[in-house]
Amino acid sequence: MTKLDELIVRRIRNGTVIDHIPGGQSLNVLKILGIRGGEGYTVAMVMNVDSRRLGKKDIMKIEERELAPTEVDRIALIAPEATINTVKNYRVTKKMKVKLPDEIKGILNCTNPNCVSNKYREPVKPSFIVASRTPTLLICKYCGTYITHDEVVAQYALAG
Amino acid sequence: MTKLDELIVRRIRNGTVIDHIPGGQSLNVLKILGIRGGEGYTVAMVMNVDSRRLGKKDIMKIEERELAPTEVDRIALIAPEATINTVKNYRVTKKMKVKLPDEIKGILNCTNPNCVSNKYREPVKPSFIVASRTPTLLICKYCGTYITHDEVVAQYALAG
Numbered sequence: 001m002t003k004l005d006e007l008i009v010r011r012i013r014n015g016t017v018i019d020h021i022p023g024g025q026s027l028n029v030l031k032i033l034g035i036r037g038g039e040g041y042t043v044a045m046v047m048n049v050d051s052r053r054l055g056k057k058d059i060m061k062i063e064e065r066e067l068a069p070t071e072v073d074r075i076a077l078i079a080p081e082a083t084i085n086t087v088k089n090y091r092v093t094k095k096m097k098v099k100l101p102d103e104i105k106g107i108l109n110c111t112n113p114n115c116v117s118n119k120y121r122e123p124v125k126p127s128f129i130v131a132s133r134t135p136t137l138l139i140c141k142y143c144g145t146y147i148t149h150d151e152v153v154a155q156y157a158l159a160g
Numbered sequence: 161m162t163k164l165d166e167l168i169v170r171r172i173r174n175g176t177v178i179d180h181i182p183g184g185q186s187l188n189v190l191k192i193l194g195i196r197g198g199e200g201y202t203v204a205m206v207m208n209v210d211s212r213r214l215g216k217k218d219i220m221k222i223e224e225r226e227l228a229p230t231e232v233d234r235i236a237l238i239a240p241e242a243t244i245n246t247v248k249n250y251r252v253t254k255k256m257k258v259k260l261p262d263e264i265k266g267i268l269n270c271t272n273p274n275c276v277s278n279k280y281r282e283p284v285k286p287s288f289i290v291a292s293r294t295p296t297l298l299i300c301k302y303c304g305t306y307i308t309h310d311e312v313v314a315q316y317a318l319a320g
Contacts, residue, residue, distance in 0.1 A: 001166060011201045023197075024196070024197030024198045024199070024200065025197060026197060027187070027197045028197070028198060030187070035183030036184070036187060037183070037185060037186060037187045037188070037208075037218070038184045039184070040183070040208055040216070041208060042207065042208045043206065043207040043208065044204075044206045045191075045203075045205055045206075046202070046203065046204045046205075047197055047201070047202065047203040047205070048197075048200055048201060056200070059196070118281070
């Protein structure tokens with residue numbers, strides 16, 4: 001093992017390990033977490049490695065970062081089978097499996113500008129029914145507009 | 161070493177290893193290479209690990225991908241001390257150190273819309289003098305406009 005490899009595999013003291021991300025989605029997970037590089041977080045990741053369950057998957061370790069519940073919910077939308085382990089003092093203290101609920105409230109906006117959930121005067125929070133989990137397909141509860149996986153990712157990119 | 165770690169450190173059969181990327185710039189290197197995840201390349205990377213030379217650095221391994229000379233030139237603009245190793249059949253067959261030339265021609269556009277290099281009727285290729293290497297600062301040869309590191313990265317993002 002080279003010195004570089006040692007850096008990559010070192011056990012993290014405190015932080016988060018996200019596994020079972022669908023192949024190629026890890027850059028979108030970084031967007032959700034607001035990590036562009038300059039924040040200084042030490043991150044190790046692999047993209048598109050073989051996985052029995054997913055075909056190809058991504059894995060990510062982030063040091064000194066715990067995930068907020070809203071971040072876990074967002075990750076569920078693009079990585080519905082992800083597992084998230086929290087590490088403290090070199091020990092896994094929490095194992096989570098993300099769960100995409102049947103209904104998504106308030107995280108995303110409807111892409112239809114005329115949807116009632118996009119009118120500032122209406123006290124209506126955007127809300128979507130989960131029609132498919134892999135790939136993600138949501139249906140707006142108010143106007144029936146379909147939100148695809150790519151549109152979910154695009155909203156994260158703008159928000160990041 | 162866990163099974164995940166083995167995946168991360170496995171030697172690559174064919175591909176490219178980029179080391180000495182300034183801390184946090186690896187996502188911009190991926191942009192330069194047009195890698196968003198969905199292309200299927202197997203990539204391993206670390207961000208913001210300790211480096212004697214750079215303080216913090218990023219390292220990246222990309223399987224089954226060789227870099228074109230124009231890609232190496234672009235990487236030089238944001239990672240002027242990067243080393244690029246080409247691997248074939250598990251052996252390093254080429255070691256390159258990127259080199260930012262004193263003058264950059266044709267890779268970037270001037271940010272001044274009125275610059276002669278942005279007029280379609282003029283047969284003038286954009287051209288910049290390298291005023292600083294770390295961080296990158298370029299000066300347009302024609303109109304004197306400064307191009308900062310962030311503006312270089314923004315042009316890559318649009319092109320990607």
